[in-house]
Amino acid sequence: MAAQENSFFPEGAPIPRRIAVIGAGIVGVSCALHLQRDGHDVTLIDRDEPGRGTSYGNAGIIVHGASMPVGMPGMWRDVPKFLFGTEPYFSLRWPYLLRLAPWLTRLLRETRVARVEANAAALATIAKEVKPAWRDLLDQTKAHEFVLQKGWLKVYESAAAFEATAKIRALYDRHGGVYEVLGADEIRQMEPTLAPIFTRALYFPEFDSLTNPLRVVQAFVADFVARGGRLRRGDVTGFDLTSRPRIVRTESEEIETDGIVLAAGAWSRGLARQLGGDVPLDTERGYHIMLPNMDPGPSRPLLYGDHGFAISPMEEGLRLAHGVELASLNAPPNYEWVRRLLPFAKRMLPGLNTNELSSWLGRRPTLPDSRPVIGASPMHPDVYFAFGHQHYGLSLGPVTGRLISDLAAGREPGIDLAPFRPHR
Numbered sequence: 001m002a003a004q005e006n007s008f009f010p011e012g013a014p015i016p017r018r019i020a021v022i023g024a025g026i027v028g029v030s031c032a033l034h035l036q037r038d039g040h041d042v043t044l045i046d047r048d049e050p051g052r053g054t055s056y057g058n059a060g061i062i063v064h065g066a067s068m069p070v071g072m073p074g075m076w077r078d079v080p081k082f083l084f085g086t087e088p089y090f091s092l093r094w095p096y097l098l099r100l101a102p103w104l105t106r107l108l109r110e111t112r113v114a115r116v117e118a119n120a121a122a123l124a125t126i127a128k129e130v131k132p133a134w135r136d137l138l139d140q141t142k143a144h145e146f147v148l149q150k151g152w153l154k155v156y157e158s159a160a161a162f163e164a165t166a167k168i169r170a171l172y173d174r175h176g177g178v179y180e181v182l183g184a185d186e187i188r189q190m191e192p193t194l195a196p197i198f199t200r201a202l203y204f205p206e207f208d209s210l211t212n213p214l215r216v217v218q219a220f221v222a223d224f225v226a227r228g229g230r231l232r233r234g235d236v237t238g239f240d241l242t243s244r245p246r247i248v249r250t251e252s253e254e255i256e257t258d259g260i261v262l263a264a265g266a267w268s269r270g271l272a273r274q275l276g277g278d279v280p281l282d283t284e285r286g287y288h289i290m291l292p293n294m295d296p297g298p299s300r301p302l303l304y305g306d307h308g309f310a311i312s313p314m315e316e317g318l319r320l321a322h323g324v325e326l327a328s329l330n331a332p333p334n335y336e337w338v339r340r341l342l343p344f345a346k347r348m349l350p351g352l353n354t355n356e357l358s359s360w361l362g363r364r365p366t367l368p369d370s371r372p373v374i375g376a377s378p379m380h381p382d383v384y385f386a387f388g389h390q391h392y393g394l395s396l397g398p399v400t401g402r403l404i405s406d407l408a409a410g411r412e413p414g415i416d417l418a419p420f421r422p423h424r
Contacts, residue, residue: 018043021261023053023263025393026055032044032229033220034405035261043230047236055214060212075108091324092104102280122420124175126415133399151204152209152301182203193297236271260275264387269282277423279385283364284324291353293317318352374386378423
């Protein structure tokens with residue numbers, strides 16, 4: 001399909017000057033910045049302060065070239081572990097099983113080898129754009145001070161835990177991912193504060209990380225506002241798509257617009273239905289605990305592969321980020337699930353102070369095939385969807401912003417976006 005056919009208006013129609021972007025996380029802000037570059041008059045709307053959603057509490061890792069879908073071969077064998085809480089990374093709350101059943105069924109279908117390969121190949125096409133897309137927006141917004149360029153180190157204590165990464169390594173090998181396998185001596189030389197218990201590691205040298213994801217989003221928003229962008233705080237309640245201009249309704253006002261971009265993360269599904277797309281979106285809930293910094297401490301993000309949690313150095317401390325909890329979007333948090341990992345964190349880093357500074361729950365928006373939704377609403381060519389990035393939202397935000405602006409302008413995006421259409 002030609003790029004012009006995907007633009008907000010068909011060839012010959014006036015270019016829209018007013019665009020409302022719903023969602024002020026990294027994806028929405030990136031869309032706003034790119035659309036603004038094209039000369040559009042952009043209004044950014046969020047129910048909360050910019051960057052306070054999932055963009056705030058992630059592990060801060062910018063994953064360049066990653067292509068691992070959530071559903072992997074053999075996952076169905078682990079469902080009993082999910083239900084009984086014996087799988088270190090996944091958890092499924094019993095009271096929500098019935099509601100989650102349709103989504104889980106579709107997820108398990110995506111674990112067939114052919115589907116995993118197709119999903120990984122699709123993710124790889126946009127993941128290879130991560131580094132240049134991030135560099136572009138960092139150069140514009142002058143937010144380089146928050147970027148750590150030291151890669152990501154995943155360490156494994158047991159041989160079994162390392163061997164369990166074989167399928168992931170095979171995906172990286174097929175799709176051009178860059179990593180190194182390290183032994184015990186190399187691990188100790190790279191991160192001397194680690195306990196000398198790790199025998200193997202995977203090192204991803206091309207990955208960067210953020211020492212304060214919130215402040216990066218805030219820097220992006222400040223640049224957007226300085227260039228004339230408008231920021232609105234409010235919960236979007238509905239739309240009027242029968243008129244020109246279109247209307248976006250919030251709790252307190254009606255915003256006139258010529259085009260709409262929906263980038264509300266885990267809260268996008270209900271709004272997408274109103275905008276003409278019934279997308280099988282659900283949420284993978286994740287937790288973090290902030291701990292005091294070590295001196296000296298780890299110099300880069302670490303992952304304890306045996307127990308499925310990451311520790312990332314941040315401005316305000318060390319962030320222990322963990323897990324996928326399947327439950328309702330609004331189910332109460334279960335912080336004990338992540339606090340139980342503190343003894344393992346201490347085992348990993350013997351000098352760690354495990355006094356909890358704060359705790360947080362976030363919601364990753366995920367589709368069963370792990371591909372984000374990037375494209376026009378099936379019903380409204382002046383409405384675009386940009387959500388569902390699962391674990392790669394931080395990484396793919398700037399890429400998605402560029403792609404949405406290309407589609408809106410009728411430019412060829414340079415990537416086949418058919419795998420990411422809302423109605424795929």
